[in-house]
Amino acid sequence: MTVDALITETADRLFGRLCTHDAVQAAEEGGGAPEIWEAFTETGFAWISLPEEAGGSGGTLEDALEVLRLAGYHAAPIPAAENGILGGWLLASAGLELPEGIVTVAPGTARDTLKVADDGTVTGSVEMVPWGRGAERLAVVCGGVVASIPVEAAVVETKMSLAGEPRDTLTFDGAPADVVDAPVGVDSRALRFRGALSRVALMGGAIEKMSQLTVSYTNEREQFGRPVARFQAVQQHLVWAAQDAALARMAAEAAGAAASRGEAGFEIAAAKLNTNQAATRATKACHQAHGAMGMTQEYPLHHYSRRLWSWRTEYGGTTEWAKWVGEAVAAQGADGLYPAITGGSAALI
């Protein structure tokens, strides 16, 4: 399956026009970017891949991931993943109504205490909720049910990710919610893999942009009478960043293709693991090549590097996924190791 070039062009143009350095900076200071969100919803991208009969815009998961890749590429300061393939997916799969406003999702941390009572009310708190403060509904999956909870019923404690994006704590005390039994295949594990897939797509875009920024900056910046990109010691950083950009994008696209077909646990886990490590290496290389300029607010490198540091630990850090992949391949035994690498989830026993 390939993504229609029109989606790529439209999303690239939209984000490129709206996500200027100043706009991304302002979103960080204001805790959101309502005008970027509005333009995003006008294109229909906010509900891409959600079925039209559920109120979505139609399209495939790969279409949605391509939009996320470009959101990452342009550091779009909006809950594109939460509203679409995460929270929107939870509600649409469970037959719950998609709201007019933003739906966000509780990613699930070890400290969450939220419980859904038999009478359909919810009590407790959830942490690290992206753009919780600006959302209309919070989607959660826990204890065999999917719940859509009005955010206006929450006490919101505003917090930020390393990238300055909202990651709020929402606390409920007997709030009314729309609750339905979770359909088969919709559970916290499925959300974790989809969340990881969303981060991989965003990260693939951000690493690519960071790599390109670094090539241009080092060609403009002169020291010792020539562009610093002429020095081999600097070229090594350009090459390493470009490799990680290629590795991350390939991982995202390969995992996306597998997920569109069916079970893709291995591909998503391997992709998140590769991309987390790629983000670690590439941010290091790109910052080093930029010198002090990359450490300033006025230069845009941090819009990408800080998002990567944030996304790298969301929906599973390196150790969690290394363990998952390790256990999956160890279970295949020695003879099954290479078939697992070439065949992925379909080859796992």
Place this chain on the structure above:
Amino acid sequence: MRFTPTELTDDELALQSDVRDFLAAELPPGSYMPGLGMSAASDRAFSKKMADRGWVGMSLPKEWGGHDRTAVDRFVVVEEMLRWGAPVAYHWVADRQTGNIINKFGSDEQKTRFLPKICAGELGFSIGMSEPDSGSDLASVTTRAERDQGGWIVNGTKIWTSNAHQNDWFICLLRTQPLESGGNKREGLSQFLIDIHDTPGLELGPIPFLNGEHHFNEVSFTDVFVPDENVVGVPGMGWNQNTTEMAYERGGPDRWLSVFSTVEQLLREAEGTAMGERTIELLGELAARWWGIRNLSLSVARLIDSGHAPSIESSLVKEMATRFELETIEKLVELVDTELSLESESLFEQLLSQCVLTGPGNTIRGGTIEILRSVASKGLQGLPV
């Protein structure tokens, strides 16, 4: 630069399955000493068996004994051979690049003489590029070929010529026009086909590897006569002919599977025991990275089949993949944390010992990673490579 994701077709998966069946029958685990990727053993009988299946010279034309298969078909065969540690050294270079060079630039007479034998797994090639004073700066080679009646007289020395003692011929980059001061050293080079064992004036001797093994050779020429019919392509165009083949040489599975047989053996010896957390995590990291790099490498093969010459992409992959191999060896050594020996009771420890001793060569052979970075970074900046 763009690596387009690709997957194997049903026909390609059927080929993969055939190769796996062949290997399981020919080389059941435990019946042979697995090699470390392309550093595997040289075994003429095995090369012949592969050729009988049509798996040597696959992408060469049927007209010359080949099989008109794709770069991806060859990728599928090669990755299975390498991960198995199969003894592929004898036909390795001829299959990977010399056959392609002769097919692309050689005369019909040369194609008739060499390609059917290459495809039959009966002709092993070595590569004569480096010299005592020319390594990474390959265009500075000084071994010269001077015009003579019906051919050329060669004088000079080639070094690091892998497996020349086991192979039959080698393809040699020689200077056919003297380098004028200030001249372009990439001009005036030519490629020659030379019989290693039956050429008067050619001396072959070992350059022992750091552990005493015999891989490298020194080949010296004293007034060696090479007939015109053994010059490949156009005299003076050797540099260009050589570099166009680099995409085939650089991004393939031989650059990321050298340590695979060692890791597989780690898992084999751990079967039935409880594996530690660190072992599990390392296995996970390695499997994930192999999956990622394989996707990139497969994409390069697909690009070649669609008529591109992805030299930047293949340089990026090779640089990344060979560094990954070295990191893998380091992590395995830290993981087992024991005294290593080639005579260990454990086959895994024997293989890891061999990895430690030969590993540094992985980021040097076929172009050092420093040269690859230079090529790749020029490509990234849009400069001529």
